[in-house]
Amino acid sequence: MSWLIKSSIGRKFVQSISGLFLILFLLFHMSMNVVLIFSYDTYNFLANEILGANWWAILGTGVIALGFVIHILYGIILTLQNRKARGKDKYASSSKTPTTWSSQNMFVLGLFLFLFLILHLYQMWYQMQFKELFMMEGARHDGAQLVAEVFSNLWVVIVYVIAFIALWLHLTHGFWSALHTAGLNNTVWMKRIKVLGNIVSTVISLGFIIVAIAMYLGYSNLLG
Amino acid sequence: MDKDINIKVKVWRQNGPKEKGHFETYSLEKISQGSSFLEMLDILNEQLINEGKDPVVFDHDCREGICGMCSLYINGHPHGPDRGITTCQLHMRRFNDGDTITVEPWRSAGFPIIKDLIVDRTAFDKIIQAGGYVSVNTGGIPDANAIPIPRDDAEMAMDAAACIGCGACVAACKNGSAMLFVSAKVSQLALLPQGRVEAARRAKSMVAKMDELGFGNCTNTGACEVECPKNISITNIARLNREFLKAKFRD
Numbered sequence: 001m002s003w004l005i006k007s008s009i010g011r012k013f014v015q016s017i018s019g020l021f022l023i024l025f026l027l028f029h030m031s032m033n034v035v036l037i038f039s040y041d042t043y044n045f046l047a048n049e050i051l052g053a054n055w056w057a058i059l060g061t062g063v064i065a066l067g068f069v070i071h072i073l074y075g076i077i078l079t080l081q082n083r084k085a086r087g088k089d090k091y092a093s094s095s096k097t098p099t100t101w102s103s104q105n106m107f108v109l110g111l112f113l114f115l116f117l118i119l120h121l122y123q124m125w126y127q128m129q130f131k132e133l134f135m136m137e138g139a140r141h142d143g144a145q146l147v148a149e150v151f152s153n154l155w156v157v158i159v160y161v162i163a164f165i166a167l168w169l170h171l172t173h174g175f176w177s178a179l180h181t182a183g184l185n186n187t188v189w190m191k192r193i194k195v196l197g198n199i200v201s202t203v204i205s206l207g208f209i210i211v212a213i214a215m216y217l218g219y220s221n222l223l224g
Numbered sequence: 225m226d227k228d229i230n231i232k233v234k235v236w237r238q239n240g241p242k243e244k245g246h247f248e249t250y251s252l253e254k255i256s257q258g259s260s261f262l263e264m265l266d267i268l269n270e271q272l273i274n275e276g277k278d279p280v281v282f283d284h285d286c287r288e289g290i291c292g293m294c295s296l297y298i299n300g301h302p303h304g305p306d307r308g309i310t311t312c313q314l315h316m317r318r319f320n321d322g323d324t325i326t327v328e329p330w331r332s333a334g335f336p337i338i339k340d341l342i343v344d345r346t347a348f349d350k351i352i353q354a355g356g357y358v359s360v361n362t363g364g365i366p367d368a369n370a371i372p373i374p375r376d377d378a379e380m381a382m383d384a385a386a387c388i389g390c391g392a393c394v395a396a397c398k399n400g401s402a403m404l405f406v407s408a409k410v411s412q413l414a415l416l417p418q419g420r421v422e423a424a425r426r427a428k429s430m431v432a433k434m435d436e437l438g439f440g441n442c443t444n445t446g447a448c449e450v451e452c453p454k455n456i457s458i459t460n461i462a463r464l465n466r467e468f469l470k471a472k473f474r475d
Binding site for chain 2: 003006009012013082084089093095096097099100103173176180181182183184186
Protein backbone atom coordinates (compact mmCIF):
# COMPACT_ATOMS: atom_id res chain seq x y z
CA MET A 1 0.00 0.00 0.00
CA SER A 2 3.00 2.30 -0.36
CA TRP A 3 1.20 4.00 -3.25
CA LEU A 4 -0.89 5.85 -0.65
CA ILE A 5 2.28 7.81 0.18
CA LYS A 6 4.33 7.64 -3.01
CA SER A 7 1.73 8.38 -5.67
CA SER A 8 0.06 11.77 -6.11
CA ILE A 9 -3.39 10.24 -6.59
CA GLY A 10 -2.73 7.93 -3.61
CA ARG A 11 -1.93 10.91 -1.36
CA LYS A 12 -4.96 12.77 -2.62
CA PHE A 13 -7.11 9.69 -2.00
CA VAL A 14 -6.01 9.65 1.65
CA GLN A 15 -6.81 13.38 1.88
CA SER A 16 -10.20 12.74 0.28
CA ILE A 17 -11.21 9.82 2.53
CA SER A 18 -10.01 11.52 5.73
CA GLY A 19 -11.90 14.67 4.68
CA LEU A 20 -15.13 12.75 4.04
CA PHE A 21 -14.73 11.01 7.40
CA LEU A 22 -14.34 14.38 9.13
CA ILE A 23 -17.48 15.65 7.37
CA LEU A 24 -19.40 12.69 8.87
CA PHE A 25 -17.97 13.58 12.28
CA LEU A 26 -19.03 17.22 11.84
CA LEU A 27 -22.57 16.12 10.94
CA PHE A 28 -22.73 14.09 14.15
CA HIS A 29 -21.19 16.89 16.23
CA MET A 30 -23.65 19.44 14.83
CA SER A 31 -26.64 17.16 15.48
CA MET A 32 -25.58 16.75 19.11
CA ASN A 33 -25.15 20.52 19.51
CA VAL A 34 -28.69 21.15 18.29
CA VAL A 35 -29.89 19.21 21.37
CA LEU A 36 -28.64 22.18 23.46
CA ILE A 37 -31.42 24.33 22.05
CA PHE A 38 -34.05 21.96 23.43
CA SER A 39 -32.78 20.39 26.63
CA TYR A 40 -29.64 20.71 28.74
CA ASP A 41 -30.48 17.49 30.63
CA THR A 42 -30.66 15.43 27.44
CA TYR A 43 -27.38 16.97 26.27
CA ASN A 44 -25.67 16.16 29.57
CA PHE A 45 -27.06 12.64 29.47
CA LEU A 46 -25.66 12.15 25.97
CA ALA A 47 -22.33 13.75 26.92
CA ASN A 48 -21.85 11.78 30.15
CA GLU A 49 -23.58 8.44 29.63
CA ILE A 50 -23.41 7.83 25.88
CA LEU A 51 -20.01 9.46 25.36
CA GLY A 52 -18.10 10.58 28.46
CA ALA A 53 -15.11 8.51 29.53
CA ASN A 54 -16.49 5.20 28.25
CA TRP A 55 -14.11 2.99 26.32
CA TRP A 56 -16.02 3.41 23.06
CA ALA A 57 -16.01 7.18 23.40
CA ILE A 58 -12.26 7.15 24.03
CA LEU A 59 -11.76 4.87 21.04
CA GLY A 60 -13.99 7.13 18.95
CA THR A 61 -12.06 10.21 20.06
CA GLY A 62 -8.84 8.46 19.09
CA VAL A 63 -10.15 7.60 15.61
CA ILE A 64 -11.42 11.16 15.06
CA ALA A 65 -8.10 12.58 16.29
CA LEU A 66 -6.29 10.26 13.89
CA GLY A 67 -8.57 11.51 11.10
CA PHE A 68 -7.61 15.11 11.91
CA VAL A 69 -3.89 14.30 12.17
CA ILE A 70 -3.85 12.49 8.81
CA HIS A 71 -5.89 15.21 7.10
CA ILE A 72 -3.66 18.01 8.44
CA LEU A 73 -0.41 16.14 7.83
CA TYR A 74 -1.33 15.23 4.26
CA GLY A 75 -2.61 18.78 3.70
CA ILE A 76 0.81 20.14 4.67
CA ILE A 77 2.71 17.57 2.57
CA LEU A 78 0.53 18.16 -0.51
CA THR A 79 0.80 21.93 -0.19
CA LEU A 80 4.59 21.88 0.17
CA GLN A 81 4.94 19.55 -2.83
CA ASN A 82 2.63 21.74 -4.88
CA ARG A 83 4.58 24.90 -4.04
CA LYS A 84 7.72 23.11 -5.20
CA ALA A 85 6.04 21.92 -8.40
CA ARG A 86 4.93 25.46 -9.13
CA GLY A 87 8.57 26.56 -9.24
CA LYS A 88 10.42 29.54 -7.86
CA ASP A 89 9.45 32.10 -10.48
CA LYS A 90 6.03 33.62 -9.99
CA TYR A 91 3.92 35.15 -12.74
CA ALA A 92 4.23 38.93 -12.91
CA SER A 93 0.74 39.20 -14.38
CA SER A 94 -0.95 37.33 -11.56
CA SER A 95 -3.43 34.67 -12.55
CA LYS A 96 -6.68 36.09 -13.91
CA THR A 97 -8.21 32.64 -14.36
CA PRO A 98 -11.68 32.68 -12.79
CA THR A 99 -11.80 29.99 -10.10
CA THR A 100 -13.57 29.82 -6.75
CA TRP A 101 -11.70 31.59 -3.95
CA SER A 102 -11.99 28.66 -1.57
CA SER A 103 -10.47 26.19 -4.05
CA GLN A 104 -7.35 28.37 -4.21
CA ASN A 105 -7.14 28.81 -0.44
CA MET A 106 -7.88 25.42 1.07
CA PHE A 107 -4.62 25.41 3.01
CA VAL A 108 -5.15 28.90 4.44
CA LEU A 109 -8.70 27.96 5.46
CA GLY A 110 -7.40 24.70 6.94
CA LEU A 111 -4.72 26.52 8.92
CA PHE A 112 -7.31 28.94 10.31
CA LEU A 113 -9.60 26.03 11.25
CA PHE A 114 -6.67 24.28 12.95
CA LEU A 115 -5.99 27.34 15.13
CA PHE A 116 -9.70 27.49 15.93
CA LEU A 117 -9.64 23.78 16.77
CA ILE A 118 -6.95 24.35 19.43
CA LEU A 119 -9.05 27.07 21.10
CA HIS A 120 -12.18 24.93 20.83
CA LEU A 121 -10.53 21.81 22.29
CA TYR A 122 -9.20 23.83 25.22
CA GLN A 123 -12.54 25.50 25.92
CA MET A 124 -14.71 22.40 25.69
CA TRP A 125 -13.06 19.00 25.31
CA TYR A 126 -10.21 19.65 27.78
CA GLN A 127 -12.71 20.71 30.45
CA MET A 128 -15.02 17.76 29.91
CA GLN A 129 -13.46 14.54 28.66
CA PHE A 130 -9.73 15.17 29.13
CA LYS A 131 -9.89 16.21 32.79
CA GLU A 132 -12.21 13.34 33.63
CA LEU A 133 -9.98 10.87 31.84
CA PHE A 134 -6.85 11.86 33.72
CA MET A 135 -8.67 12.30 37.06
CA MET A 136 -7.85 16.00 37.10
CA GLU A 137 -9.57 18.52 39.32
CA GLY A 138 -12.54 20.42 37.99
CA ALA A 139 -13.72 18.02 35.32
CA ARG A 140 -17.11 19.27 34.16
CA HIS A 141 -20.04 16.87 34.09
CA ASP A 142 -22.50 19.67 33.34
CA GLY A 143 -21.38 20.07 29.72
CA ALA A 144 -24.43 22.04 28.69
CA GLN A 145 -23.88 24.62 31.44
CA LEU A 146 -20.21 24.87 30.46
CA VAL A 147 -21.19 25.57 26.84
CA ALA A 148 -23.68 28.18 28.03
CA GLU A 149 -20.94 29.85 30.13
CA VAL A 150 -18.48 29.89 27.25
CA PHE A 151 -21.03 31.25 24.80
CA SER A 152 -22.09 34.01 27.18
CA ASN A 153 -18.98 35.89 26.02
CA LEU A 154 -19.63 37.87 22.86
CA TRP A 155 -16.05 37.52 21.56
CA VAL A 156 -16.31 33.72 21.74
CA VAL A 157 -19.51 33.74 19.69
CA ILE A 158 -17.91 36.04 17.10
CA VAL A 159 -14.78 33.86 16.82
CA TYR A 160 -16.90 30.72 16.48
CA VAL A 161 -19.16 32.24 13.82
CA ILE A 162 -16.12 33.36 11.79
CA ALA A 163 -14.68 29.85 12.11
CA PHE A 164 -17.95 28.30 10.90
CA ILE A 165 -17.95 30.60 7.87
CA ALA A 166 -14.37 29.47 7.15
CA LEU A 167 -15.59 25.89 7.60
CA TRP A 168 -18.39 26.53 5.10
CA LEU A 169 -15.88 27.80 2.54
CA HIS A 170 -13.57 24.84 3.22
CA LEU A 171 -16.40 22.33 2.81
CA THR A 172 -18.05 23.82 -0.29
CA HIS A 173 -14.85 23.00 -2.17
CA GLY A 174 -13.83 20.04 -0.03
CA PHE A 175 -16.96 17.94 -0.43
CA TRP A 176 -17.14 17.75 -4.22
CA SER A 177 -13.35 17.75 -4.52
CA ALA A 178 -13.13 14.71 -2.23
CA LEU A 179 -15.65 12.76 -4.31
CA HIS A 180 -13.94 13.89 -7.52
CA THR A 181 -10.58 12.65 -6.22
CA ALA A 182 -12.13 9.33 -5.24
CA GLY A 183 -13.20 9.02 -8.89
CA LEU A 184 -16.91 9.40 -8.12
CA ASN A 185 -17.78 12.08 -10.65
CA ASN A 186 -18.73 12.62 -14.27
CA THR A 187 -20.32 15.30 -16.45
CA VAL A 188 -23.83 14.44 -15.24
CA TRP A 189 -23.01 14.17 -11.53
CA MET A 190 -20.69 17.19 -11.37
CA LYS A 191 -23.53 19.68 -10.81
CA ARG A 192 -25.43 17.34 -8.47
CA ILE A 193 -22.35 16.72 -6.33
CA LYS A 194 -21.60 20.43 -6.10
CA VAL A 195 -25.19 21.18 -5.05
CA LEU A 196 -25.09 18.33 -2.54
CA GLY A 197 -21.80 19.68 -1.19
CA ASN A 198 -23.30 23.15 -0.79
CA ILE A 199 -26.28 21.67 1.08
CA VAL A 200 -24.10 19.56 3.39
CA SER A 201 -21.73 22.44 4.20
CA THR A 202 -24.61 24.86 4.75
CA VAL A 203 -26.44 22.43 7.06
CA ILE A 204 -23.26 21.83 9.10
CA SER A 205 -22.18 25.47 9.37
CA LEU A 206 -25.65 26.87 9.89
CA GLY A 207 -26.37 24.26 12.59
CA PHE A 208 -23.27 25.26 14.53
CA ILE A 209 -23.90 29.00 14.06
CA ILE A 210 -27.55 28.78 15.17
CA VAL A 211 -26.61 26.93 18.36
CA ALA A 212 -23.81 29.40 19.20
CA ILE A 213 -26.05 32.46 18.69
CA ALA A 214 -29.06 30.86 20.40
CA MET A 215 -26.92 30.09 23.46
CA TYR A 216 -25.67 33.68 23.57
CA LEU A 217 -29.15 35.16 23.26
CA GLY A 218 -30.59 32.74 25.82
CA TYR A 219 -32.82 30.76 23.44
CA SER A 220 -31.55 27.43 24.69
CA ASN A 221 -32.85 24.69 26.99
CA LEU A 222 -36.31 25.57 25.68
CA LEU A 223 -37.92 22.36 26.91
CA GLY A 224 -36.22 22.66 30.28
CA MET B 225 -13.72 48.18 -37.40
CA ASP B 226 -10.11 47.18 -36.88
CA LYS B 227 -7.83 50.12 -36.17
CA ASP B 228 -4.11 50.53 -35.95
CA ILE B 229 -3.03 50.69 -32.30
CA ASN B 230 0.08 51.73 -30.41
CA ILE B 231 1.01 49.33 -27.65
CA LYS B 232 3.75 48.37 -25.24
CA VAL B 233 4.77 44.75 -24.75
CA LYS B 234 6.44 43.69 -21.52
CA VAL B 235 8.32 40.52 -22.43
CA TRP B 236 10.24 38.05 -20.28
CA ARG B 237 13.86 37.81 -21.51
CA GLN B 238 16.11 35.02 -20.29
CA ASN B 239 19.29 33.93 -22.03
CA GLY B 240 19.41 30.35 -20.88
CA PRO B 241 17.97 27.80 -18.46
CA LYS B 242 20.38 28.72 -15.69
CA GLU B 243 20.52 32.48 -16.29
CA LYS B 244 18.50 35.04 -14.42
CA GLY B 245 15.59 36.44 -16.39
CA HIS B 246 14.05 39.91 -16.43
CA PHE B 247 11.29 41.88 -18.10
CA GLU B 248 11.98 44.14 -21.06
CA THR B 249 9.37 46.61 -22.32
CA TYR B 250 9.14 47.42 -26.03
CA SER B 251 6.98 50.00 -27.80
CA LEU B 252 5.19 49.07 -31.01
CA GLU B 253 3.43 51.55 -33.25
CA LYS B 254 0.61 51.14 -35.75
CA ILE B 255 -0.12 47.49 -35.10
CA SER B 256 -3.22 46.47 -37.07
CA GLN B 257 -5.91 45.00 -34.86
CA GLY B 258 -6.51 42.57 -37.71
CA SER B 259 -3.11 40.97 -37.17
CA SER B 260 -2.67 37.95 -34.95
CA PHE B 261 -0.80 38.06 -31.65
CA LEU B 262 2.11 36.09 -33.09
CA GLU B 263 2.25 38.40 -36.12
CA MET B 264 2.60 41.25 -33.65
CA LEU B 265 5.57 39.40 -32.08
CA ASP B 266 6.99 38.86 -35.60
CA ILE B 267 6.79 42.64 -36.17
CA LEU B 268 8.48 43.20 -32.80
CA ASN B 269 11.28 40.81 -33.73
CA GLU B 270 11.79 42.49 -37.12
CA GLN B 271 12.07 45.79 -35.28
CA LEU B 272 14.58 44.29 -32.81
CA ILE B 273 16.67 42.76 -35.61
CA ASN B 274 16.74 46.10 -37.45
CA GLU B 275 17.97 47.71 -34.24
CA GLY B 276 20.69 45.06 -34.03
CA LYS B 277 19.16 43.47 -30.93
CA ASP B 278 18.48 39.83 -30.06
CA PRO B 279 14.95 38.83 -31.20
CA VAL B 280 12.45 37.39 -28.70
CA VAL B 281 12.39 33.61 -28.85
CA PHE B 282 8.94 32.00 -28.76
CA ASP B 283 7.40 28.67 -29.78
CA HIS B 284 5.01 28.38 -32.72
CA ASP B 285 4.36 26.03 -35.61
CA CYS B 286 1.04 25.53 -37.40
CA ARG B 287 -0.52 28.86 -36.38
CA GLU B 288 -4.01 27.40 -36.75
CA GLY B 289 -4.58 26.04 -33.26
CA ILE B 290 -4.00 22.36 -33.84
CA CYS B 291 -0.33 21.58 -33.20
CA GLY B 292 -0.07 22.68 -29.56
CA MET B 293 3.30 24.30 -30.08
CA CYS B 294 2.49 27.90 -29.14
CA SER B 295 2.35 28.81 -25.49
CA LEU B 296 2.72 32.24 -23.80
CA TYR B 297 1.11 33.49 -20.58
CA ILE B 298 -0.53 36.75 -21.69
CA ASN B 299 -1.95 39.26 -19.18
CA GLY B 300 -2.59 36.59 -16.55
CA HIS B 301 -3.99 33.92 -18.88
CA PRO B 302 -2.32 30.99 -20.67
CA HIS B 303 -3.06 31.53 -24.40
CA GLY B 304 -4.37 35.02 -23.65
CA PRO B 305 -7.73 36.40 -22.50
CA ASP B 306 -9.98 34.52 -24.97
CA ARG B 307 -11.54 31.18 -24.01
CA GLY B 308 -11.05 28.01 -26.02
CA ILE B 309 -8.29 29.20 -28.35
CA THR B 310 -4.52 28.95 -28.57
CA THR B 311 -2.16 31.92 -28.61
CA CYS B 312 -1.81 31.72 -32.40
CA GLN B 313 -5.58 32.18 -32.76
CA LEU B 314 -5.54 35.29 -30.57
CA HIS B 315 -5.96 38.58 -32.44
CA MET B 316 -4.83 42.09 -31.64
CA ARG B 317 -8.45 43.32 -31.68
CA ARG B 318 -8.63 41.94 -28.16
CA PHE B 319 -6.31 44.80 -27.13
CA ASN B 320 -6.73 48.56 -27.08
CA ASP B 321 -4.62 51.55 -27.98
CA GLY B 322 -2.13 52.33 -25.23
CA ASP B 323 -2.28 48.89 -23.59
CA THR B 324 0.77 47.32 -21.99
CA ILE B 325 0.66 43.59 -22.67
CA THR B 326 2.61 41.30 -20.32
CA VAL B 327 3.99 38.21 -22.03
CA GLU B 328 5.55 35.45 -19.91
CA PRO B 329 6.62 31.85 -20.48
CA TRP B 330 4.77 28.92 -18.83
CA ARG B 331 6.07 28.85 -15.26
CA SER B 332 6.27 25.44 -13.63
CA ALA B 333 9.02 23.25 -12.23
CA GLY B 334 8.03 20.60 -14.80
CA PHE B 335 8.61 23.03 -17.69
CA PRO B 336 12.07 24.61 -17.30
CA ILE B 337 12.72 27.69 -19.45
CA ILE B 338 15.07 27.14 -22.41
CA LYS B 339 15.28 30.75 -23.59
CA ASP B 340 13.01 33.79 -23.30
CA LEU B 341 9.47 32.48 -23.82
CA ILE B 342 10.31 28.90 -24.82
CA VAL B 343 9.94 26.19 -22.18
CA ASP B 344 11.01 22.56 -22.33
CA ARG B 345 7.82 20.50 -22.61
CA THR B 346 9.48 17.13 -23.29
CA ALA B 347 8.07 16.02 -19.93
CA PHE B 348 4.74 15.53 -21.74
CA ASP B 349 6.42 13.30 -24.35
CA LYS B 350 7.94 11.21 -21.57
CA ILE B 351 4.49 10.76 -19.98
CA ILE B 352 3.05 9.62 -23.33
CA GLN B 353 5.98 7.22 -23.79
CA ALA B 354 5.19 5.74 -20.38
CA GLY B 355 1.87 4.34 -21.62
CA GLY B 356 -0.20 6.73 -23.72
CA TYR B 357 -0.61 4.28 -26.59
CA VAL B 358 -2.23 0.98 -27.59
CA SER B 359 -0.06 -1.97 -28.53
CA VAL B 360 -1.30 -3.53 -31.78
CA ASN B 361 0.05 -6.24 -34.02
CA THR B 362 0.35 -5.09 -37.59
CA GLY B 363 -1.38 -7.25 -40.15
CA GLY B 364 -4.65 -7.23 -42.05
CA ILE B 365 -6.84 -4.18 -41.58
CA PRO B 366 -9.81 -5.07 -39.32
CA ASP B 367 -13.28 -3.90 -40.33
CA ALA B 368 -14.11 -0.56 -38.71
CA ASN B 369 -17.46 -1.82 -37.43
CA ALA B 370 -16.22 -5.16 -36.11
CA ILE B 371 -16.22 -3.75 -32.58
CA PRO B 372 -19.39 -1.76 -31.86
CA ILE B 373 -18.80 1.39 -29.75
CA PRO B 374 -21.65 3.34 -28.12
CA ARG B 375 -22.01 6.81 -29.57
CA ASP B 376 -21.61 8.62 -26.21
CA ASP B 377 -18.37 6.77 -25.49
CA ALA B 378 -17.03 7.60 -28.92
CA GLU B 379 -17.94 11.27 -28.45
CA MET B 380 -16.33 11.47 -24.99
CA ALA B 381 -13.19 9.74 -26.28
CA MET B 382 -13.01 12.23 -29.16
CA ASP B 383 -13.48 15.17 -26.77
CA ALA B 384 -10.58 13.89 -24.66
CA ALA B 385 -8.50 13.28 -27.79
CA ALA B 386 -8.85 16.97 -28.69
CA CYS B 387 -6.01 17.67 -26.22
CA ILE B 388 -3.05 19.07 -28.14
CA GLY B 389 -0.61 18.77 -25.24
CA CYS B 390 0.28 22.46 -25.16
CA GLY B 391 0.71 22.57 -21.38
CA ALA B 392 -1.69 25.45 -20.67
CA CYS B 393 -3.23 23.33 -17.90
CA VAL B 394 0.11 23.12 -16.09
CA ALA B 395 0.73 26.82 -16.67
CA ALA B 396 -2.67 27.78 -15.24
CA CYS B 397 -2.47 25.45 -12.22
CA LYS B 398 -1.35 26.88 -8.90
CA ASN B 399 -0.03 23.40 -8.10
CA GLY B 400 1.85 22.91 -11.38
CA SER B 401 -0.20 19.76 -11.89
CA ALA B 402 -0.40 17.95 -15.23
CA MET B 403 -3.54 16.01 -14.32
CA LEU B 404 -5.75 17.49 -17.06
CA PHE B 405 -3.26 16.48 -19.75
CA VAL B 406 -2.66 12.99 -18.33
CA SER B 407 -6.38 12.44 -17.71
CA ALA B 408 -7.24 13.38 -21.30
CA LYS B 409 -4.58 11.02 -22.65
CA VAL B 410 -5.75 8.19 -20.39
CA SER B 411 -9.45 8.85 -21.09
CA GLN B 412 -9.23 8.92 -24.89
CA LEU B 413 -8.09 5.28 -24.74
CA ALA B 414 -9.83 4.06 -21.57
CA LEU B 415 -13.23 4.91 -23.08
CA LEU B 416 -12.71 2.64 -26.10
CA PRO B 417 -12.63 -1.18 -26.14
CA GLN B 418 -9.25 -1.18 -27.93
CA GLY B 419 -7.76 0.84 -25.08
CA ARG B 420 -9.38 -1.13 -22.24
CA VAL B 421 -6.94 -4.02 -22.59
CA GLU B 422 -4.00 -1.98 -21.28
CA ALA B 423 -6.05 0.50 -19.23
CA ALA B 424 -4.79 -0.48 -15.76
CA ARG B 425 -1.13 -0.56 -16.72
CA ARG B 426 -1.47 2.70 -18.66
CA ALA B 427 -3.05 4.63 -15.77
CA LYS B 428 -0.43 3.41 -13.30
CA SER B 429 2.64 4.04 -15.42
CA MET B 430 1.54 7.43 -16.78
CA VAL B 431 0.71 8.71 -13.28
CA ALA B 432 4.01 7.33 -11.95
CA LYS B 433 5.90 9.14 -14.71
CA MET B 434 3.96 12.36 -14.08
CA ASP B 435 4.89 12.22 -10.38
CA GLU B 436 8.50 11.38 -11.16
CA LEU B 437 8.85 14.42 -13.43
CA GLY B 438 7.89 16.75 -10.58
CA PHE B 439 4.35 17.83 -11.48
CA GLY B 440 2.15 18.77 -8.52
CA ASN B 441 -0.87 17.17 -6.84
CA CYS B 442 -4.20 18.24 -8.33
CA THR B 443 -6.51 20.03 -5.87
CA ASN B 444 -9.45 20.43 -8.27
CA THR B 445 -9.34 24.23 -8.54
CA GLY B 446 -10.59 23.87 -12.11
CA ALA B 447 -8.25 26.57 -13.46
CA CYS B 448 -6.95 24.13 -16.13
CA GLU B 449 -10.39 23.53 -17.58
CA VAL B 450 -11.05 27.27 -17.85
CA GLU B 451 -7.80 27.97 -19.69
CA CYS B 452 -7.63 24.83 -21.85
CA PRO B 453 -7.69 25.90 -25.53
CA LYS B 454 -9.51 22.67 -26.38
CA ASN B 455 -12.01 22.84 -23.49
CA ILE B 456 -10.98 19.48 -22.03
CA SER B 457 -13.33 18.73 -19.11
CA ILE B 458 -12.01 18.07 -15.60
CA THR B 459 -14.40 15.11 -15.42
CA ASN B 460 -11.56 13.38 -17.26
CA ILE B 461 -9.56 13.83 -14.03
CA ALA B 462 -12.27 11.98 -12.10
CA ARG B 463 -12.02 9.20 -14.69
CA LEU B 464 -8.23 9.04 -14.33
CA ASN B 465 -8.58 8.89 -10.53
CA ARG B 466 -11.11 6.09 -10.96
CA GLU B 467 -8.90 4.15 -13.38
CA PHE B 468 -5.85 4.56 -11.18
CA LEU B 469 -7.57 3.62 -7.91
CA LYS B 470 -9.26 0.61 -9.54
CA ALA B 471 -5.91 -0.58 -10.88
CA LYS B 472 -4.19 -0.14 -7.51
CA PHE B 473 -6.92 -1.88 -5.52
CA ARG B 474 -6.84 -4.80 -7.93
CA ASP B 475 -3.09 -5.29 -7.31
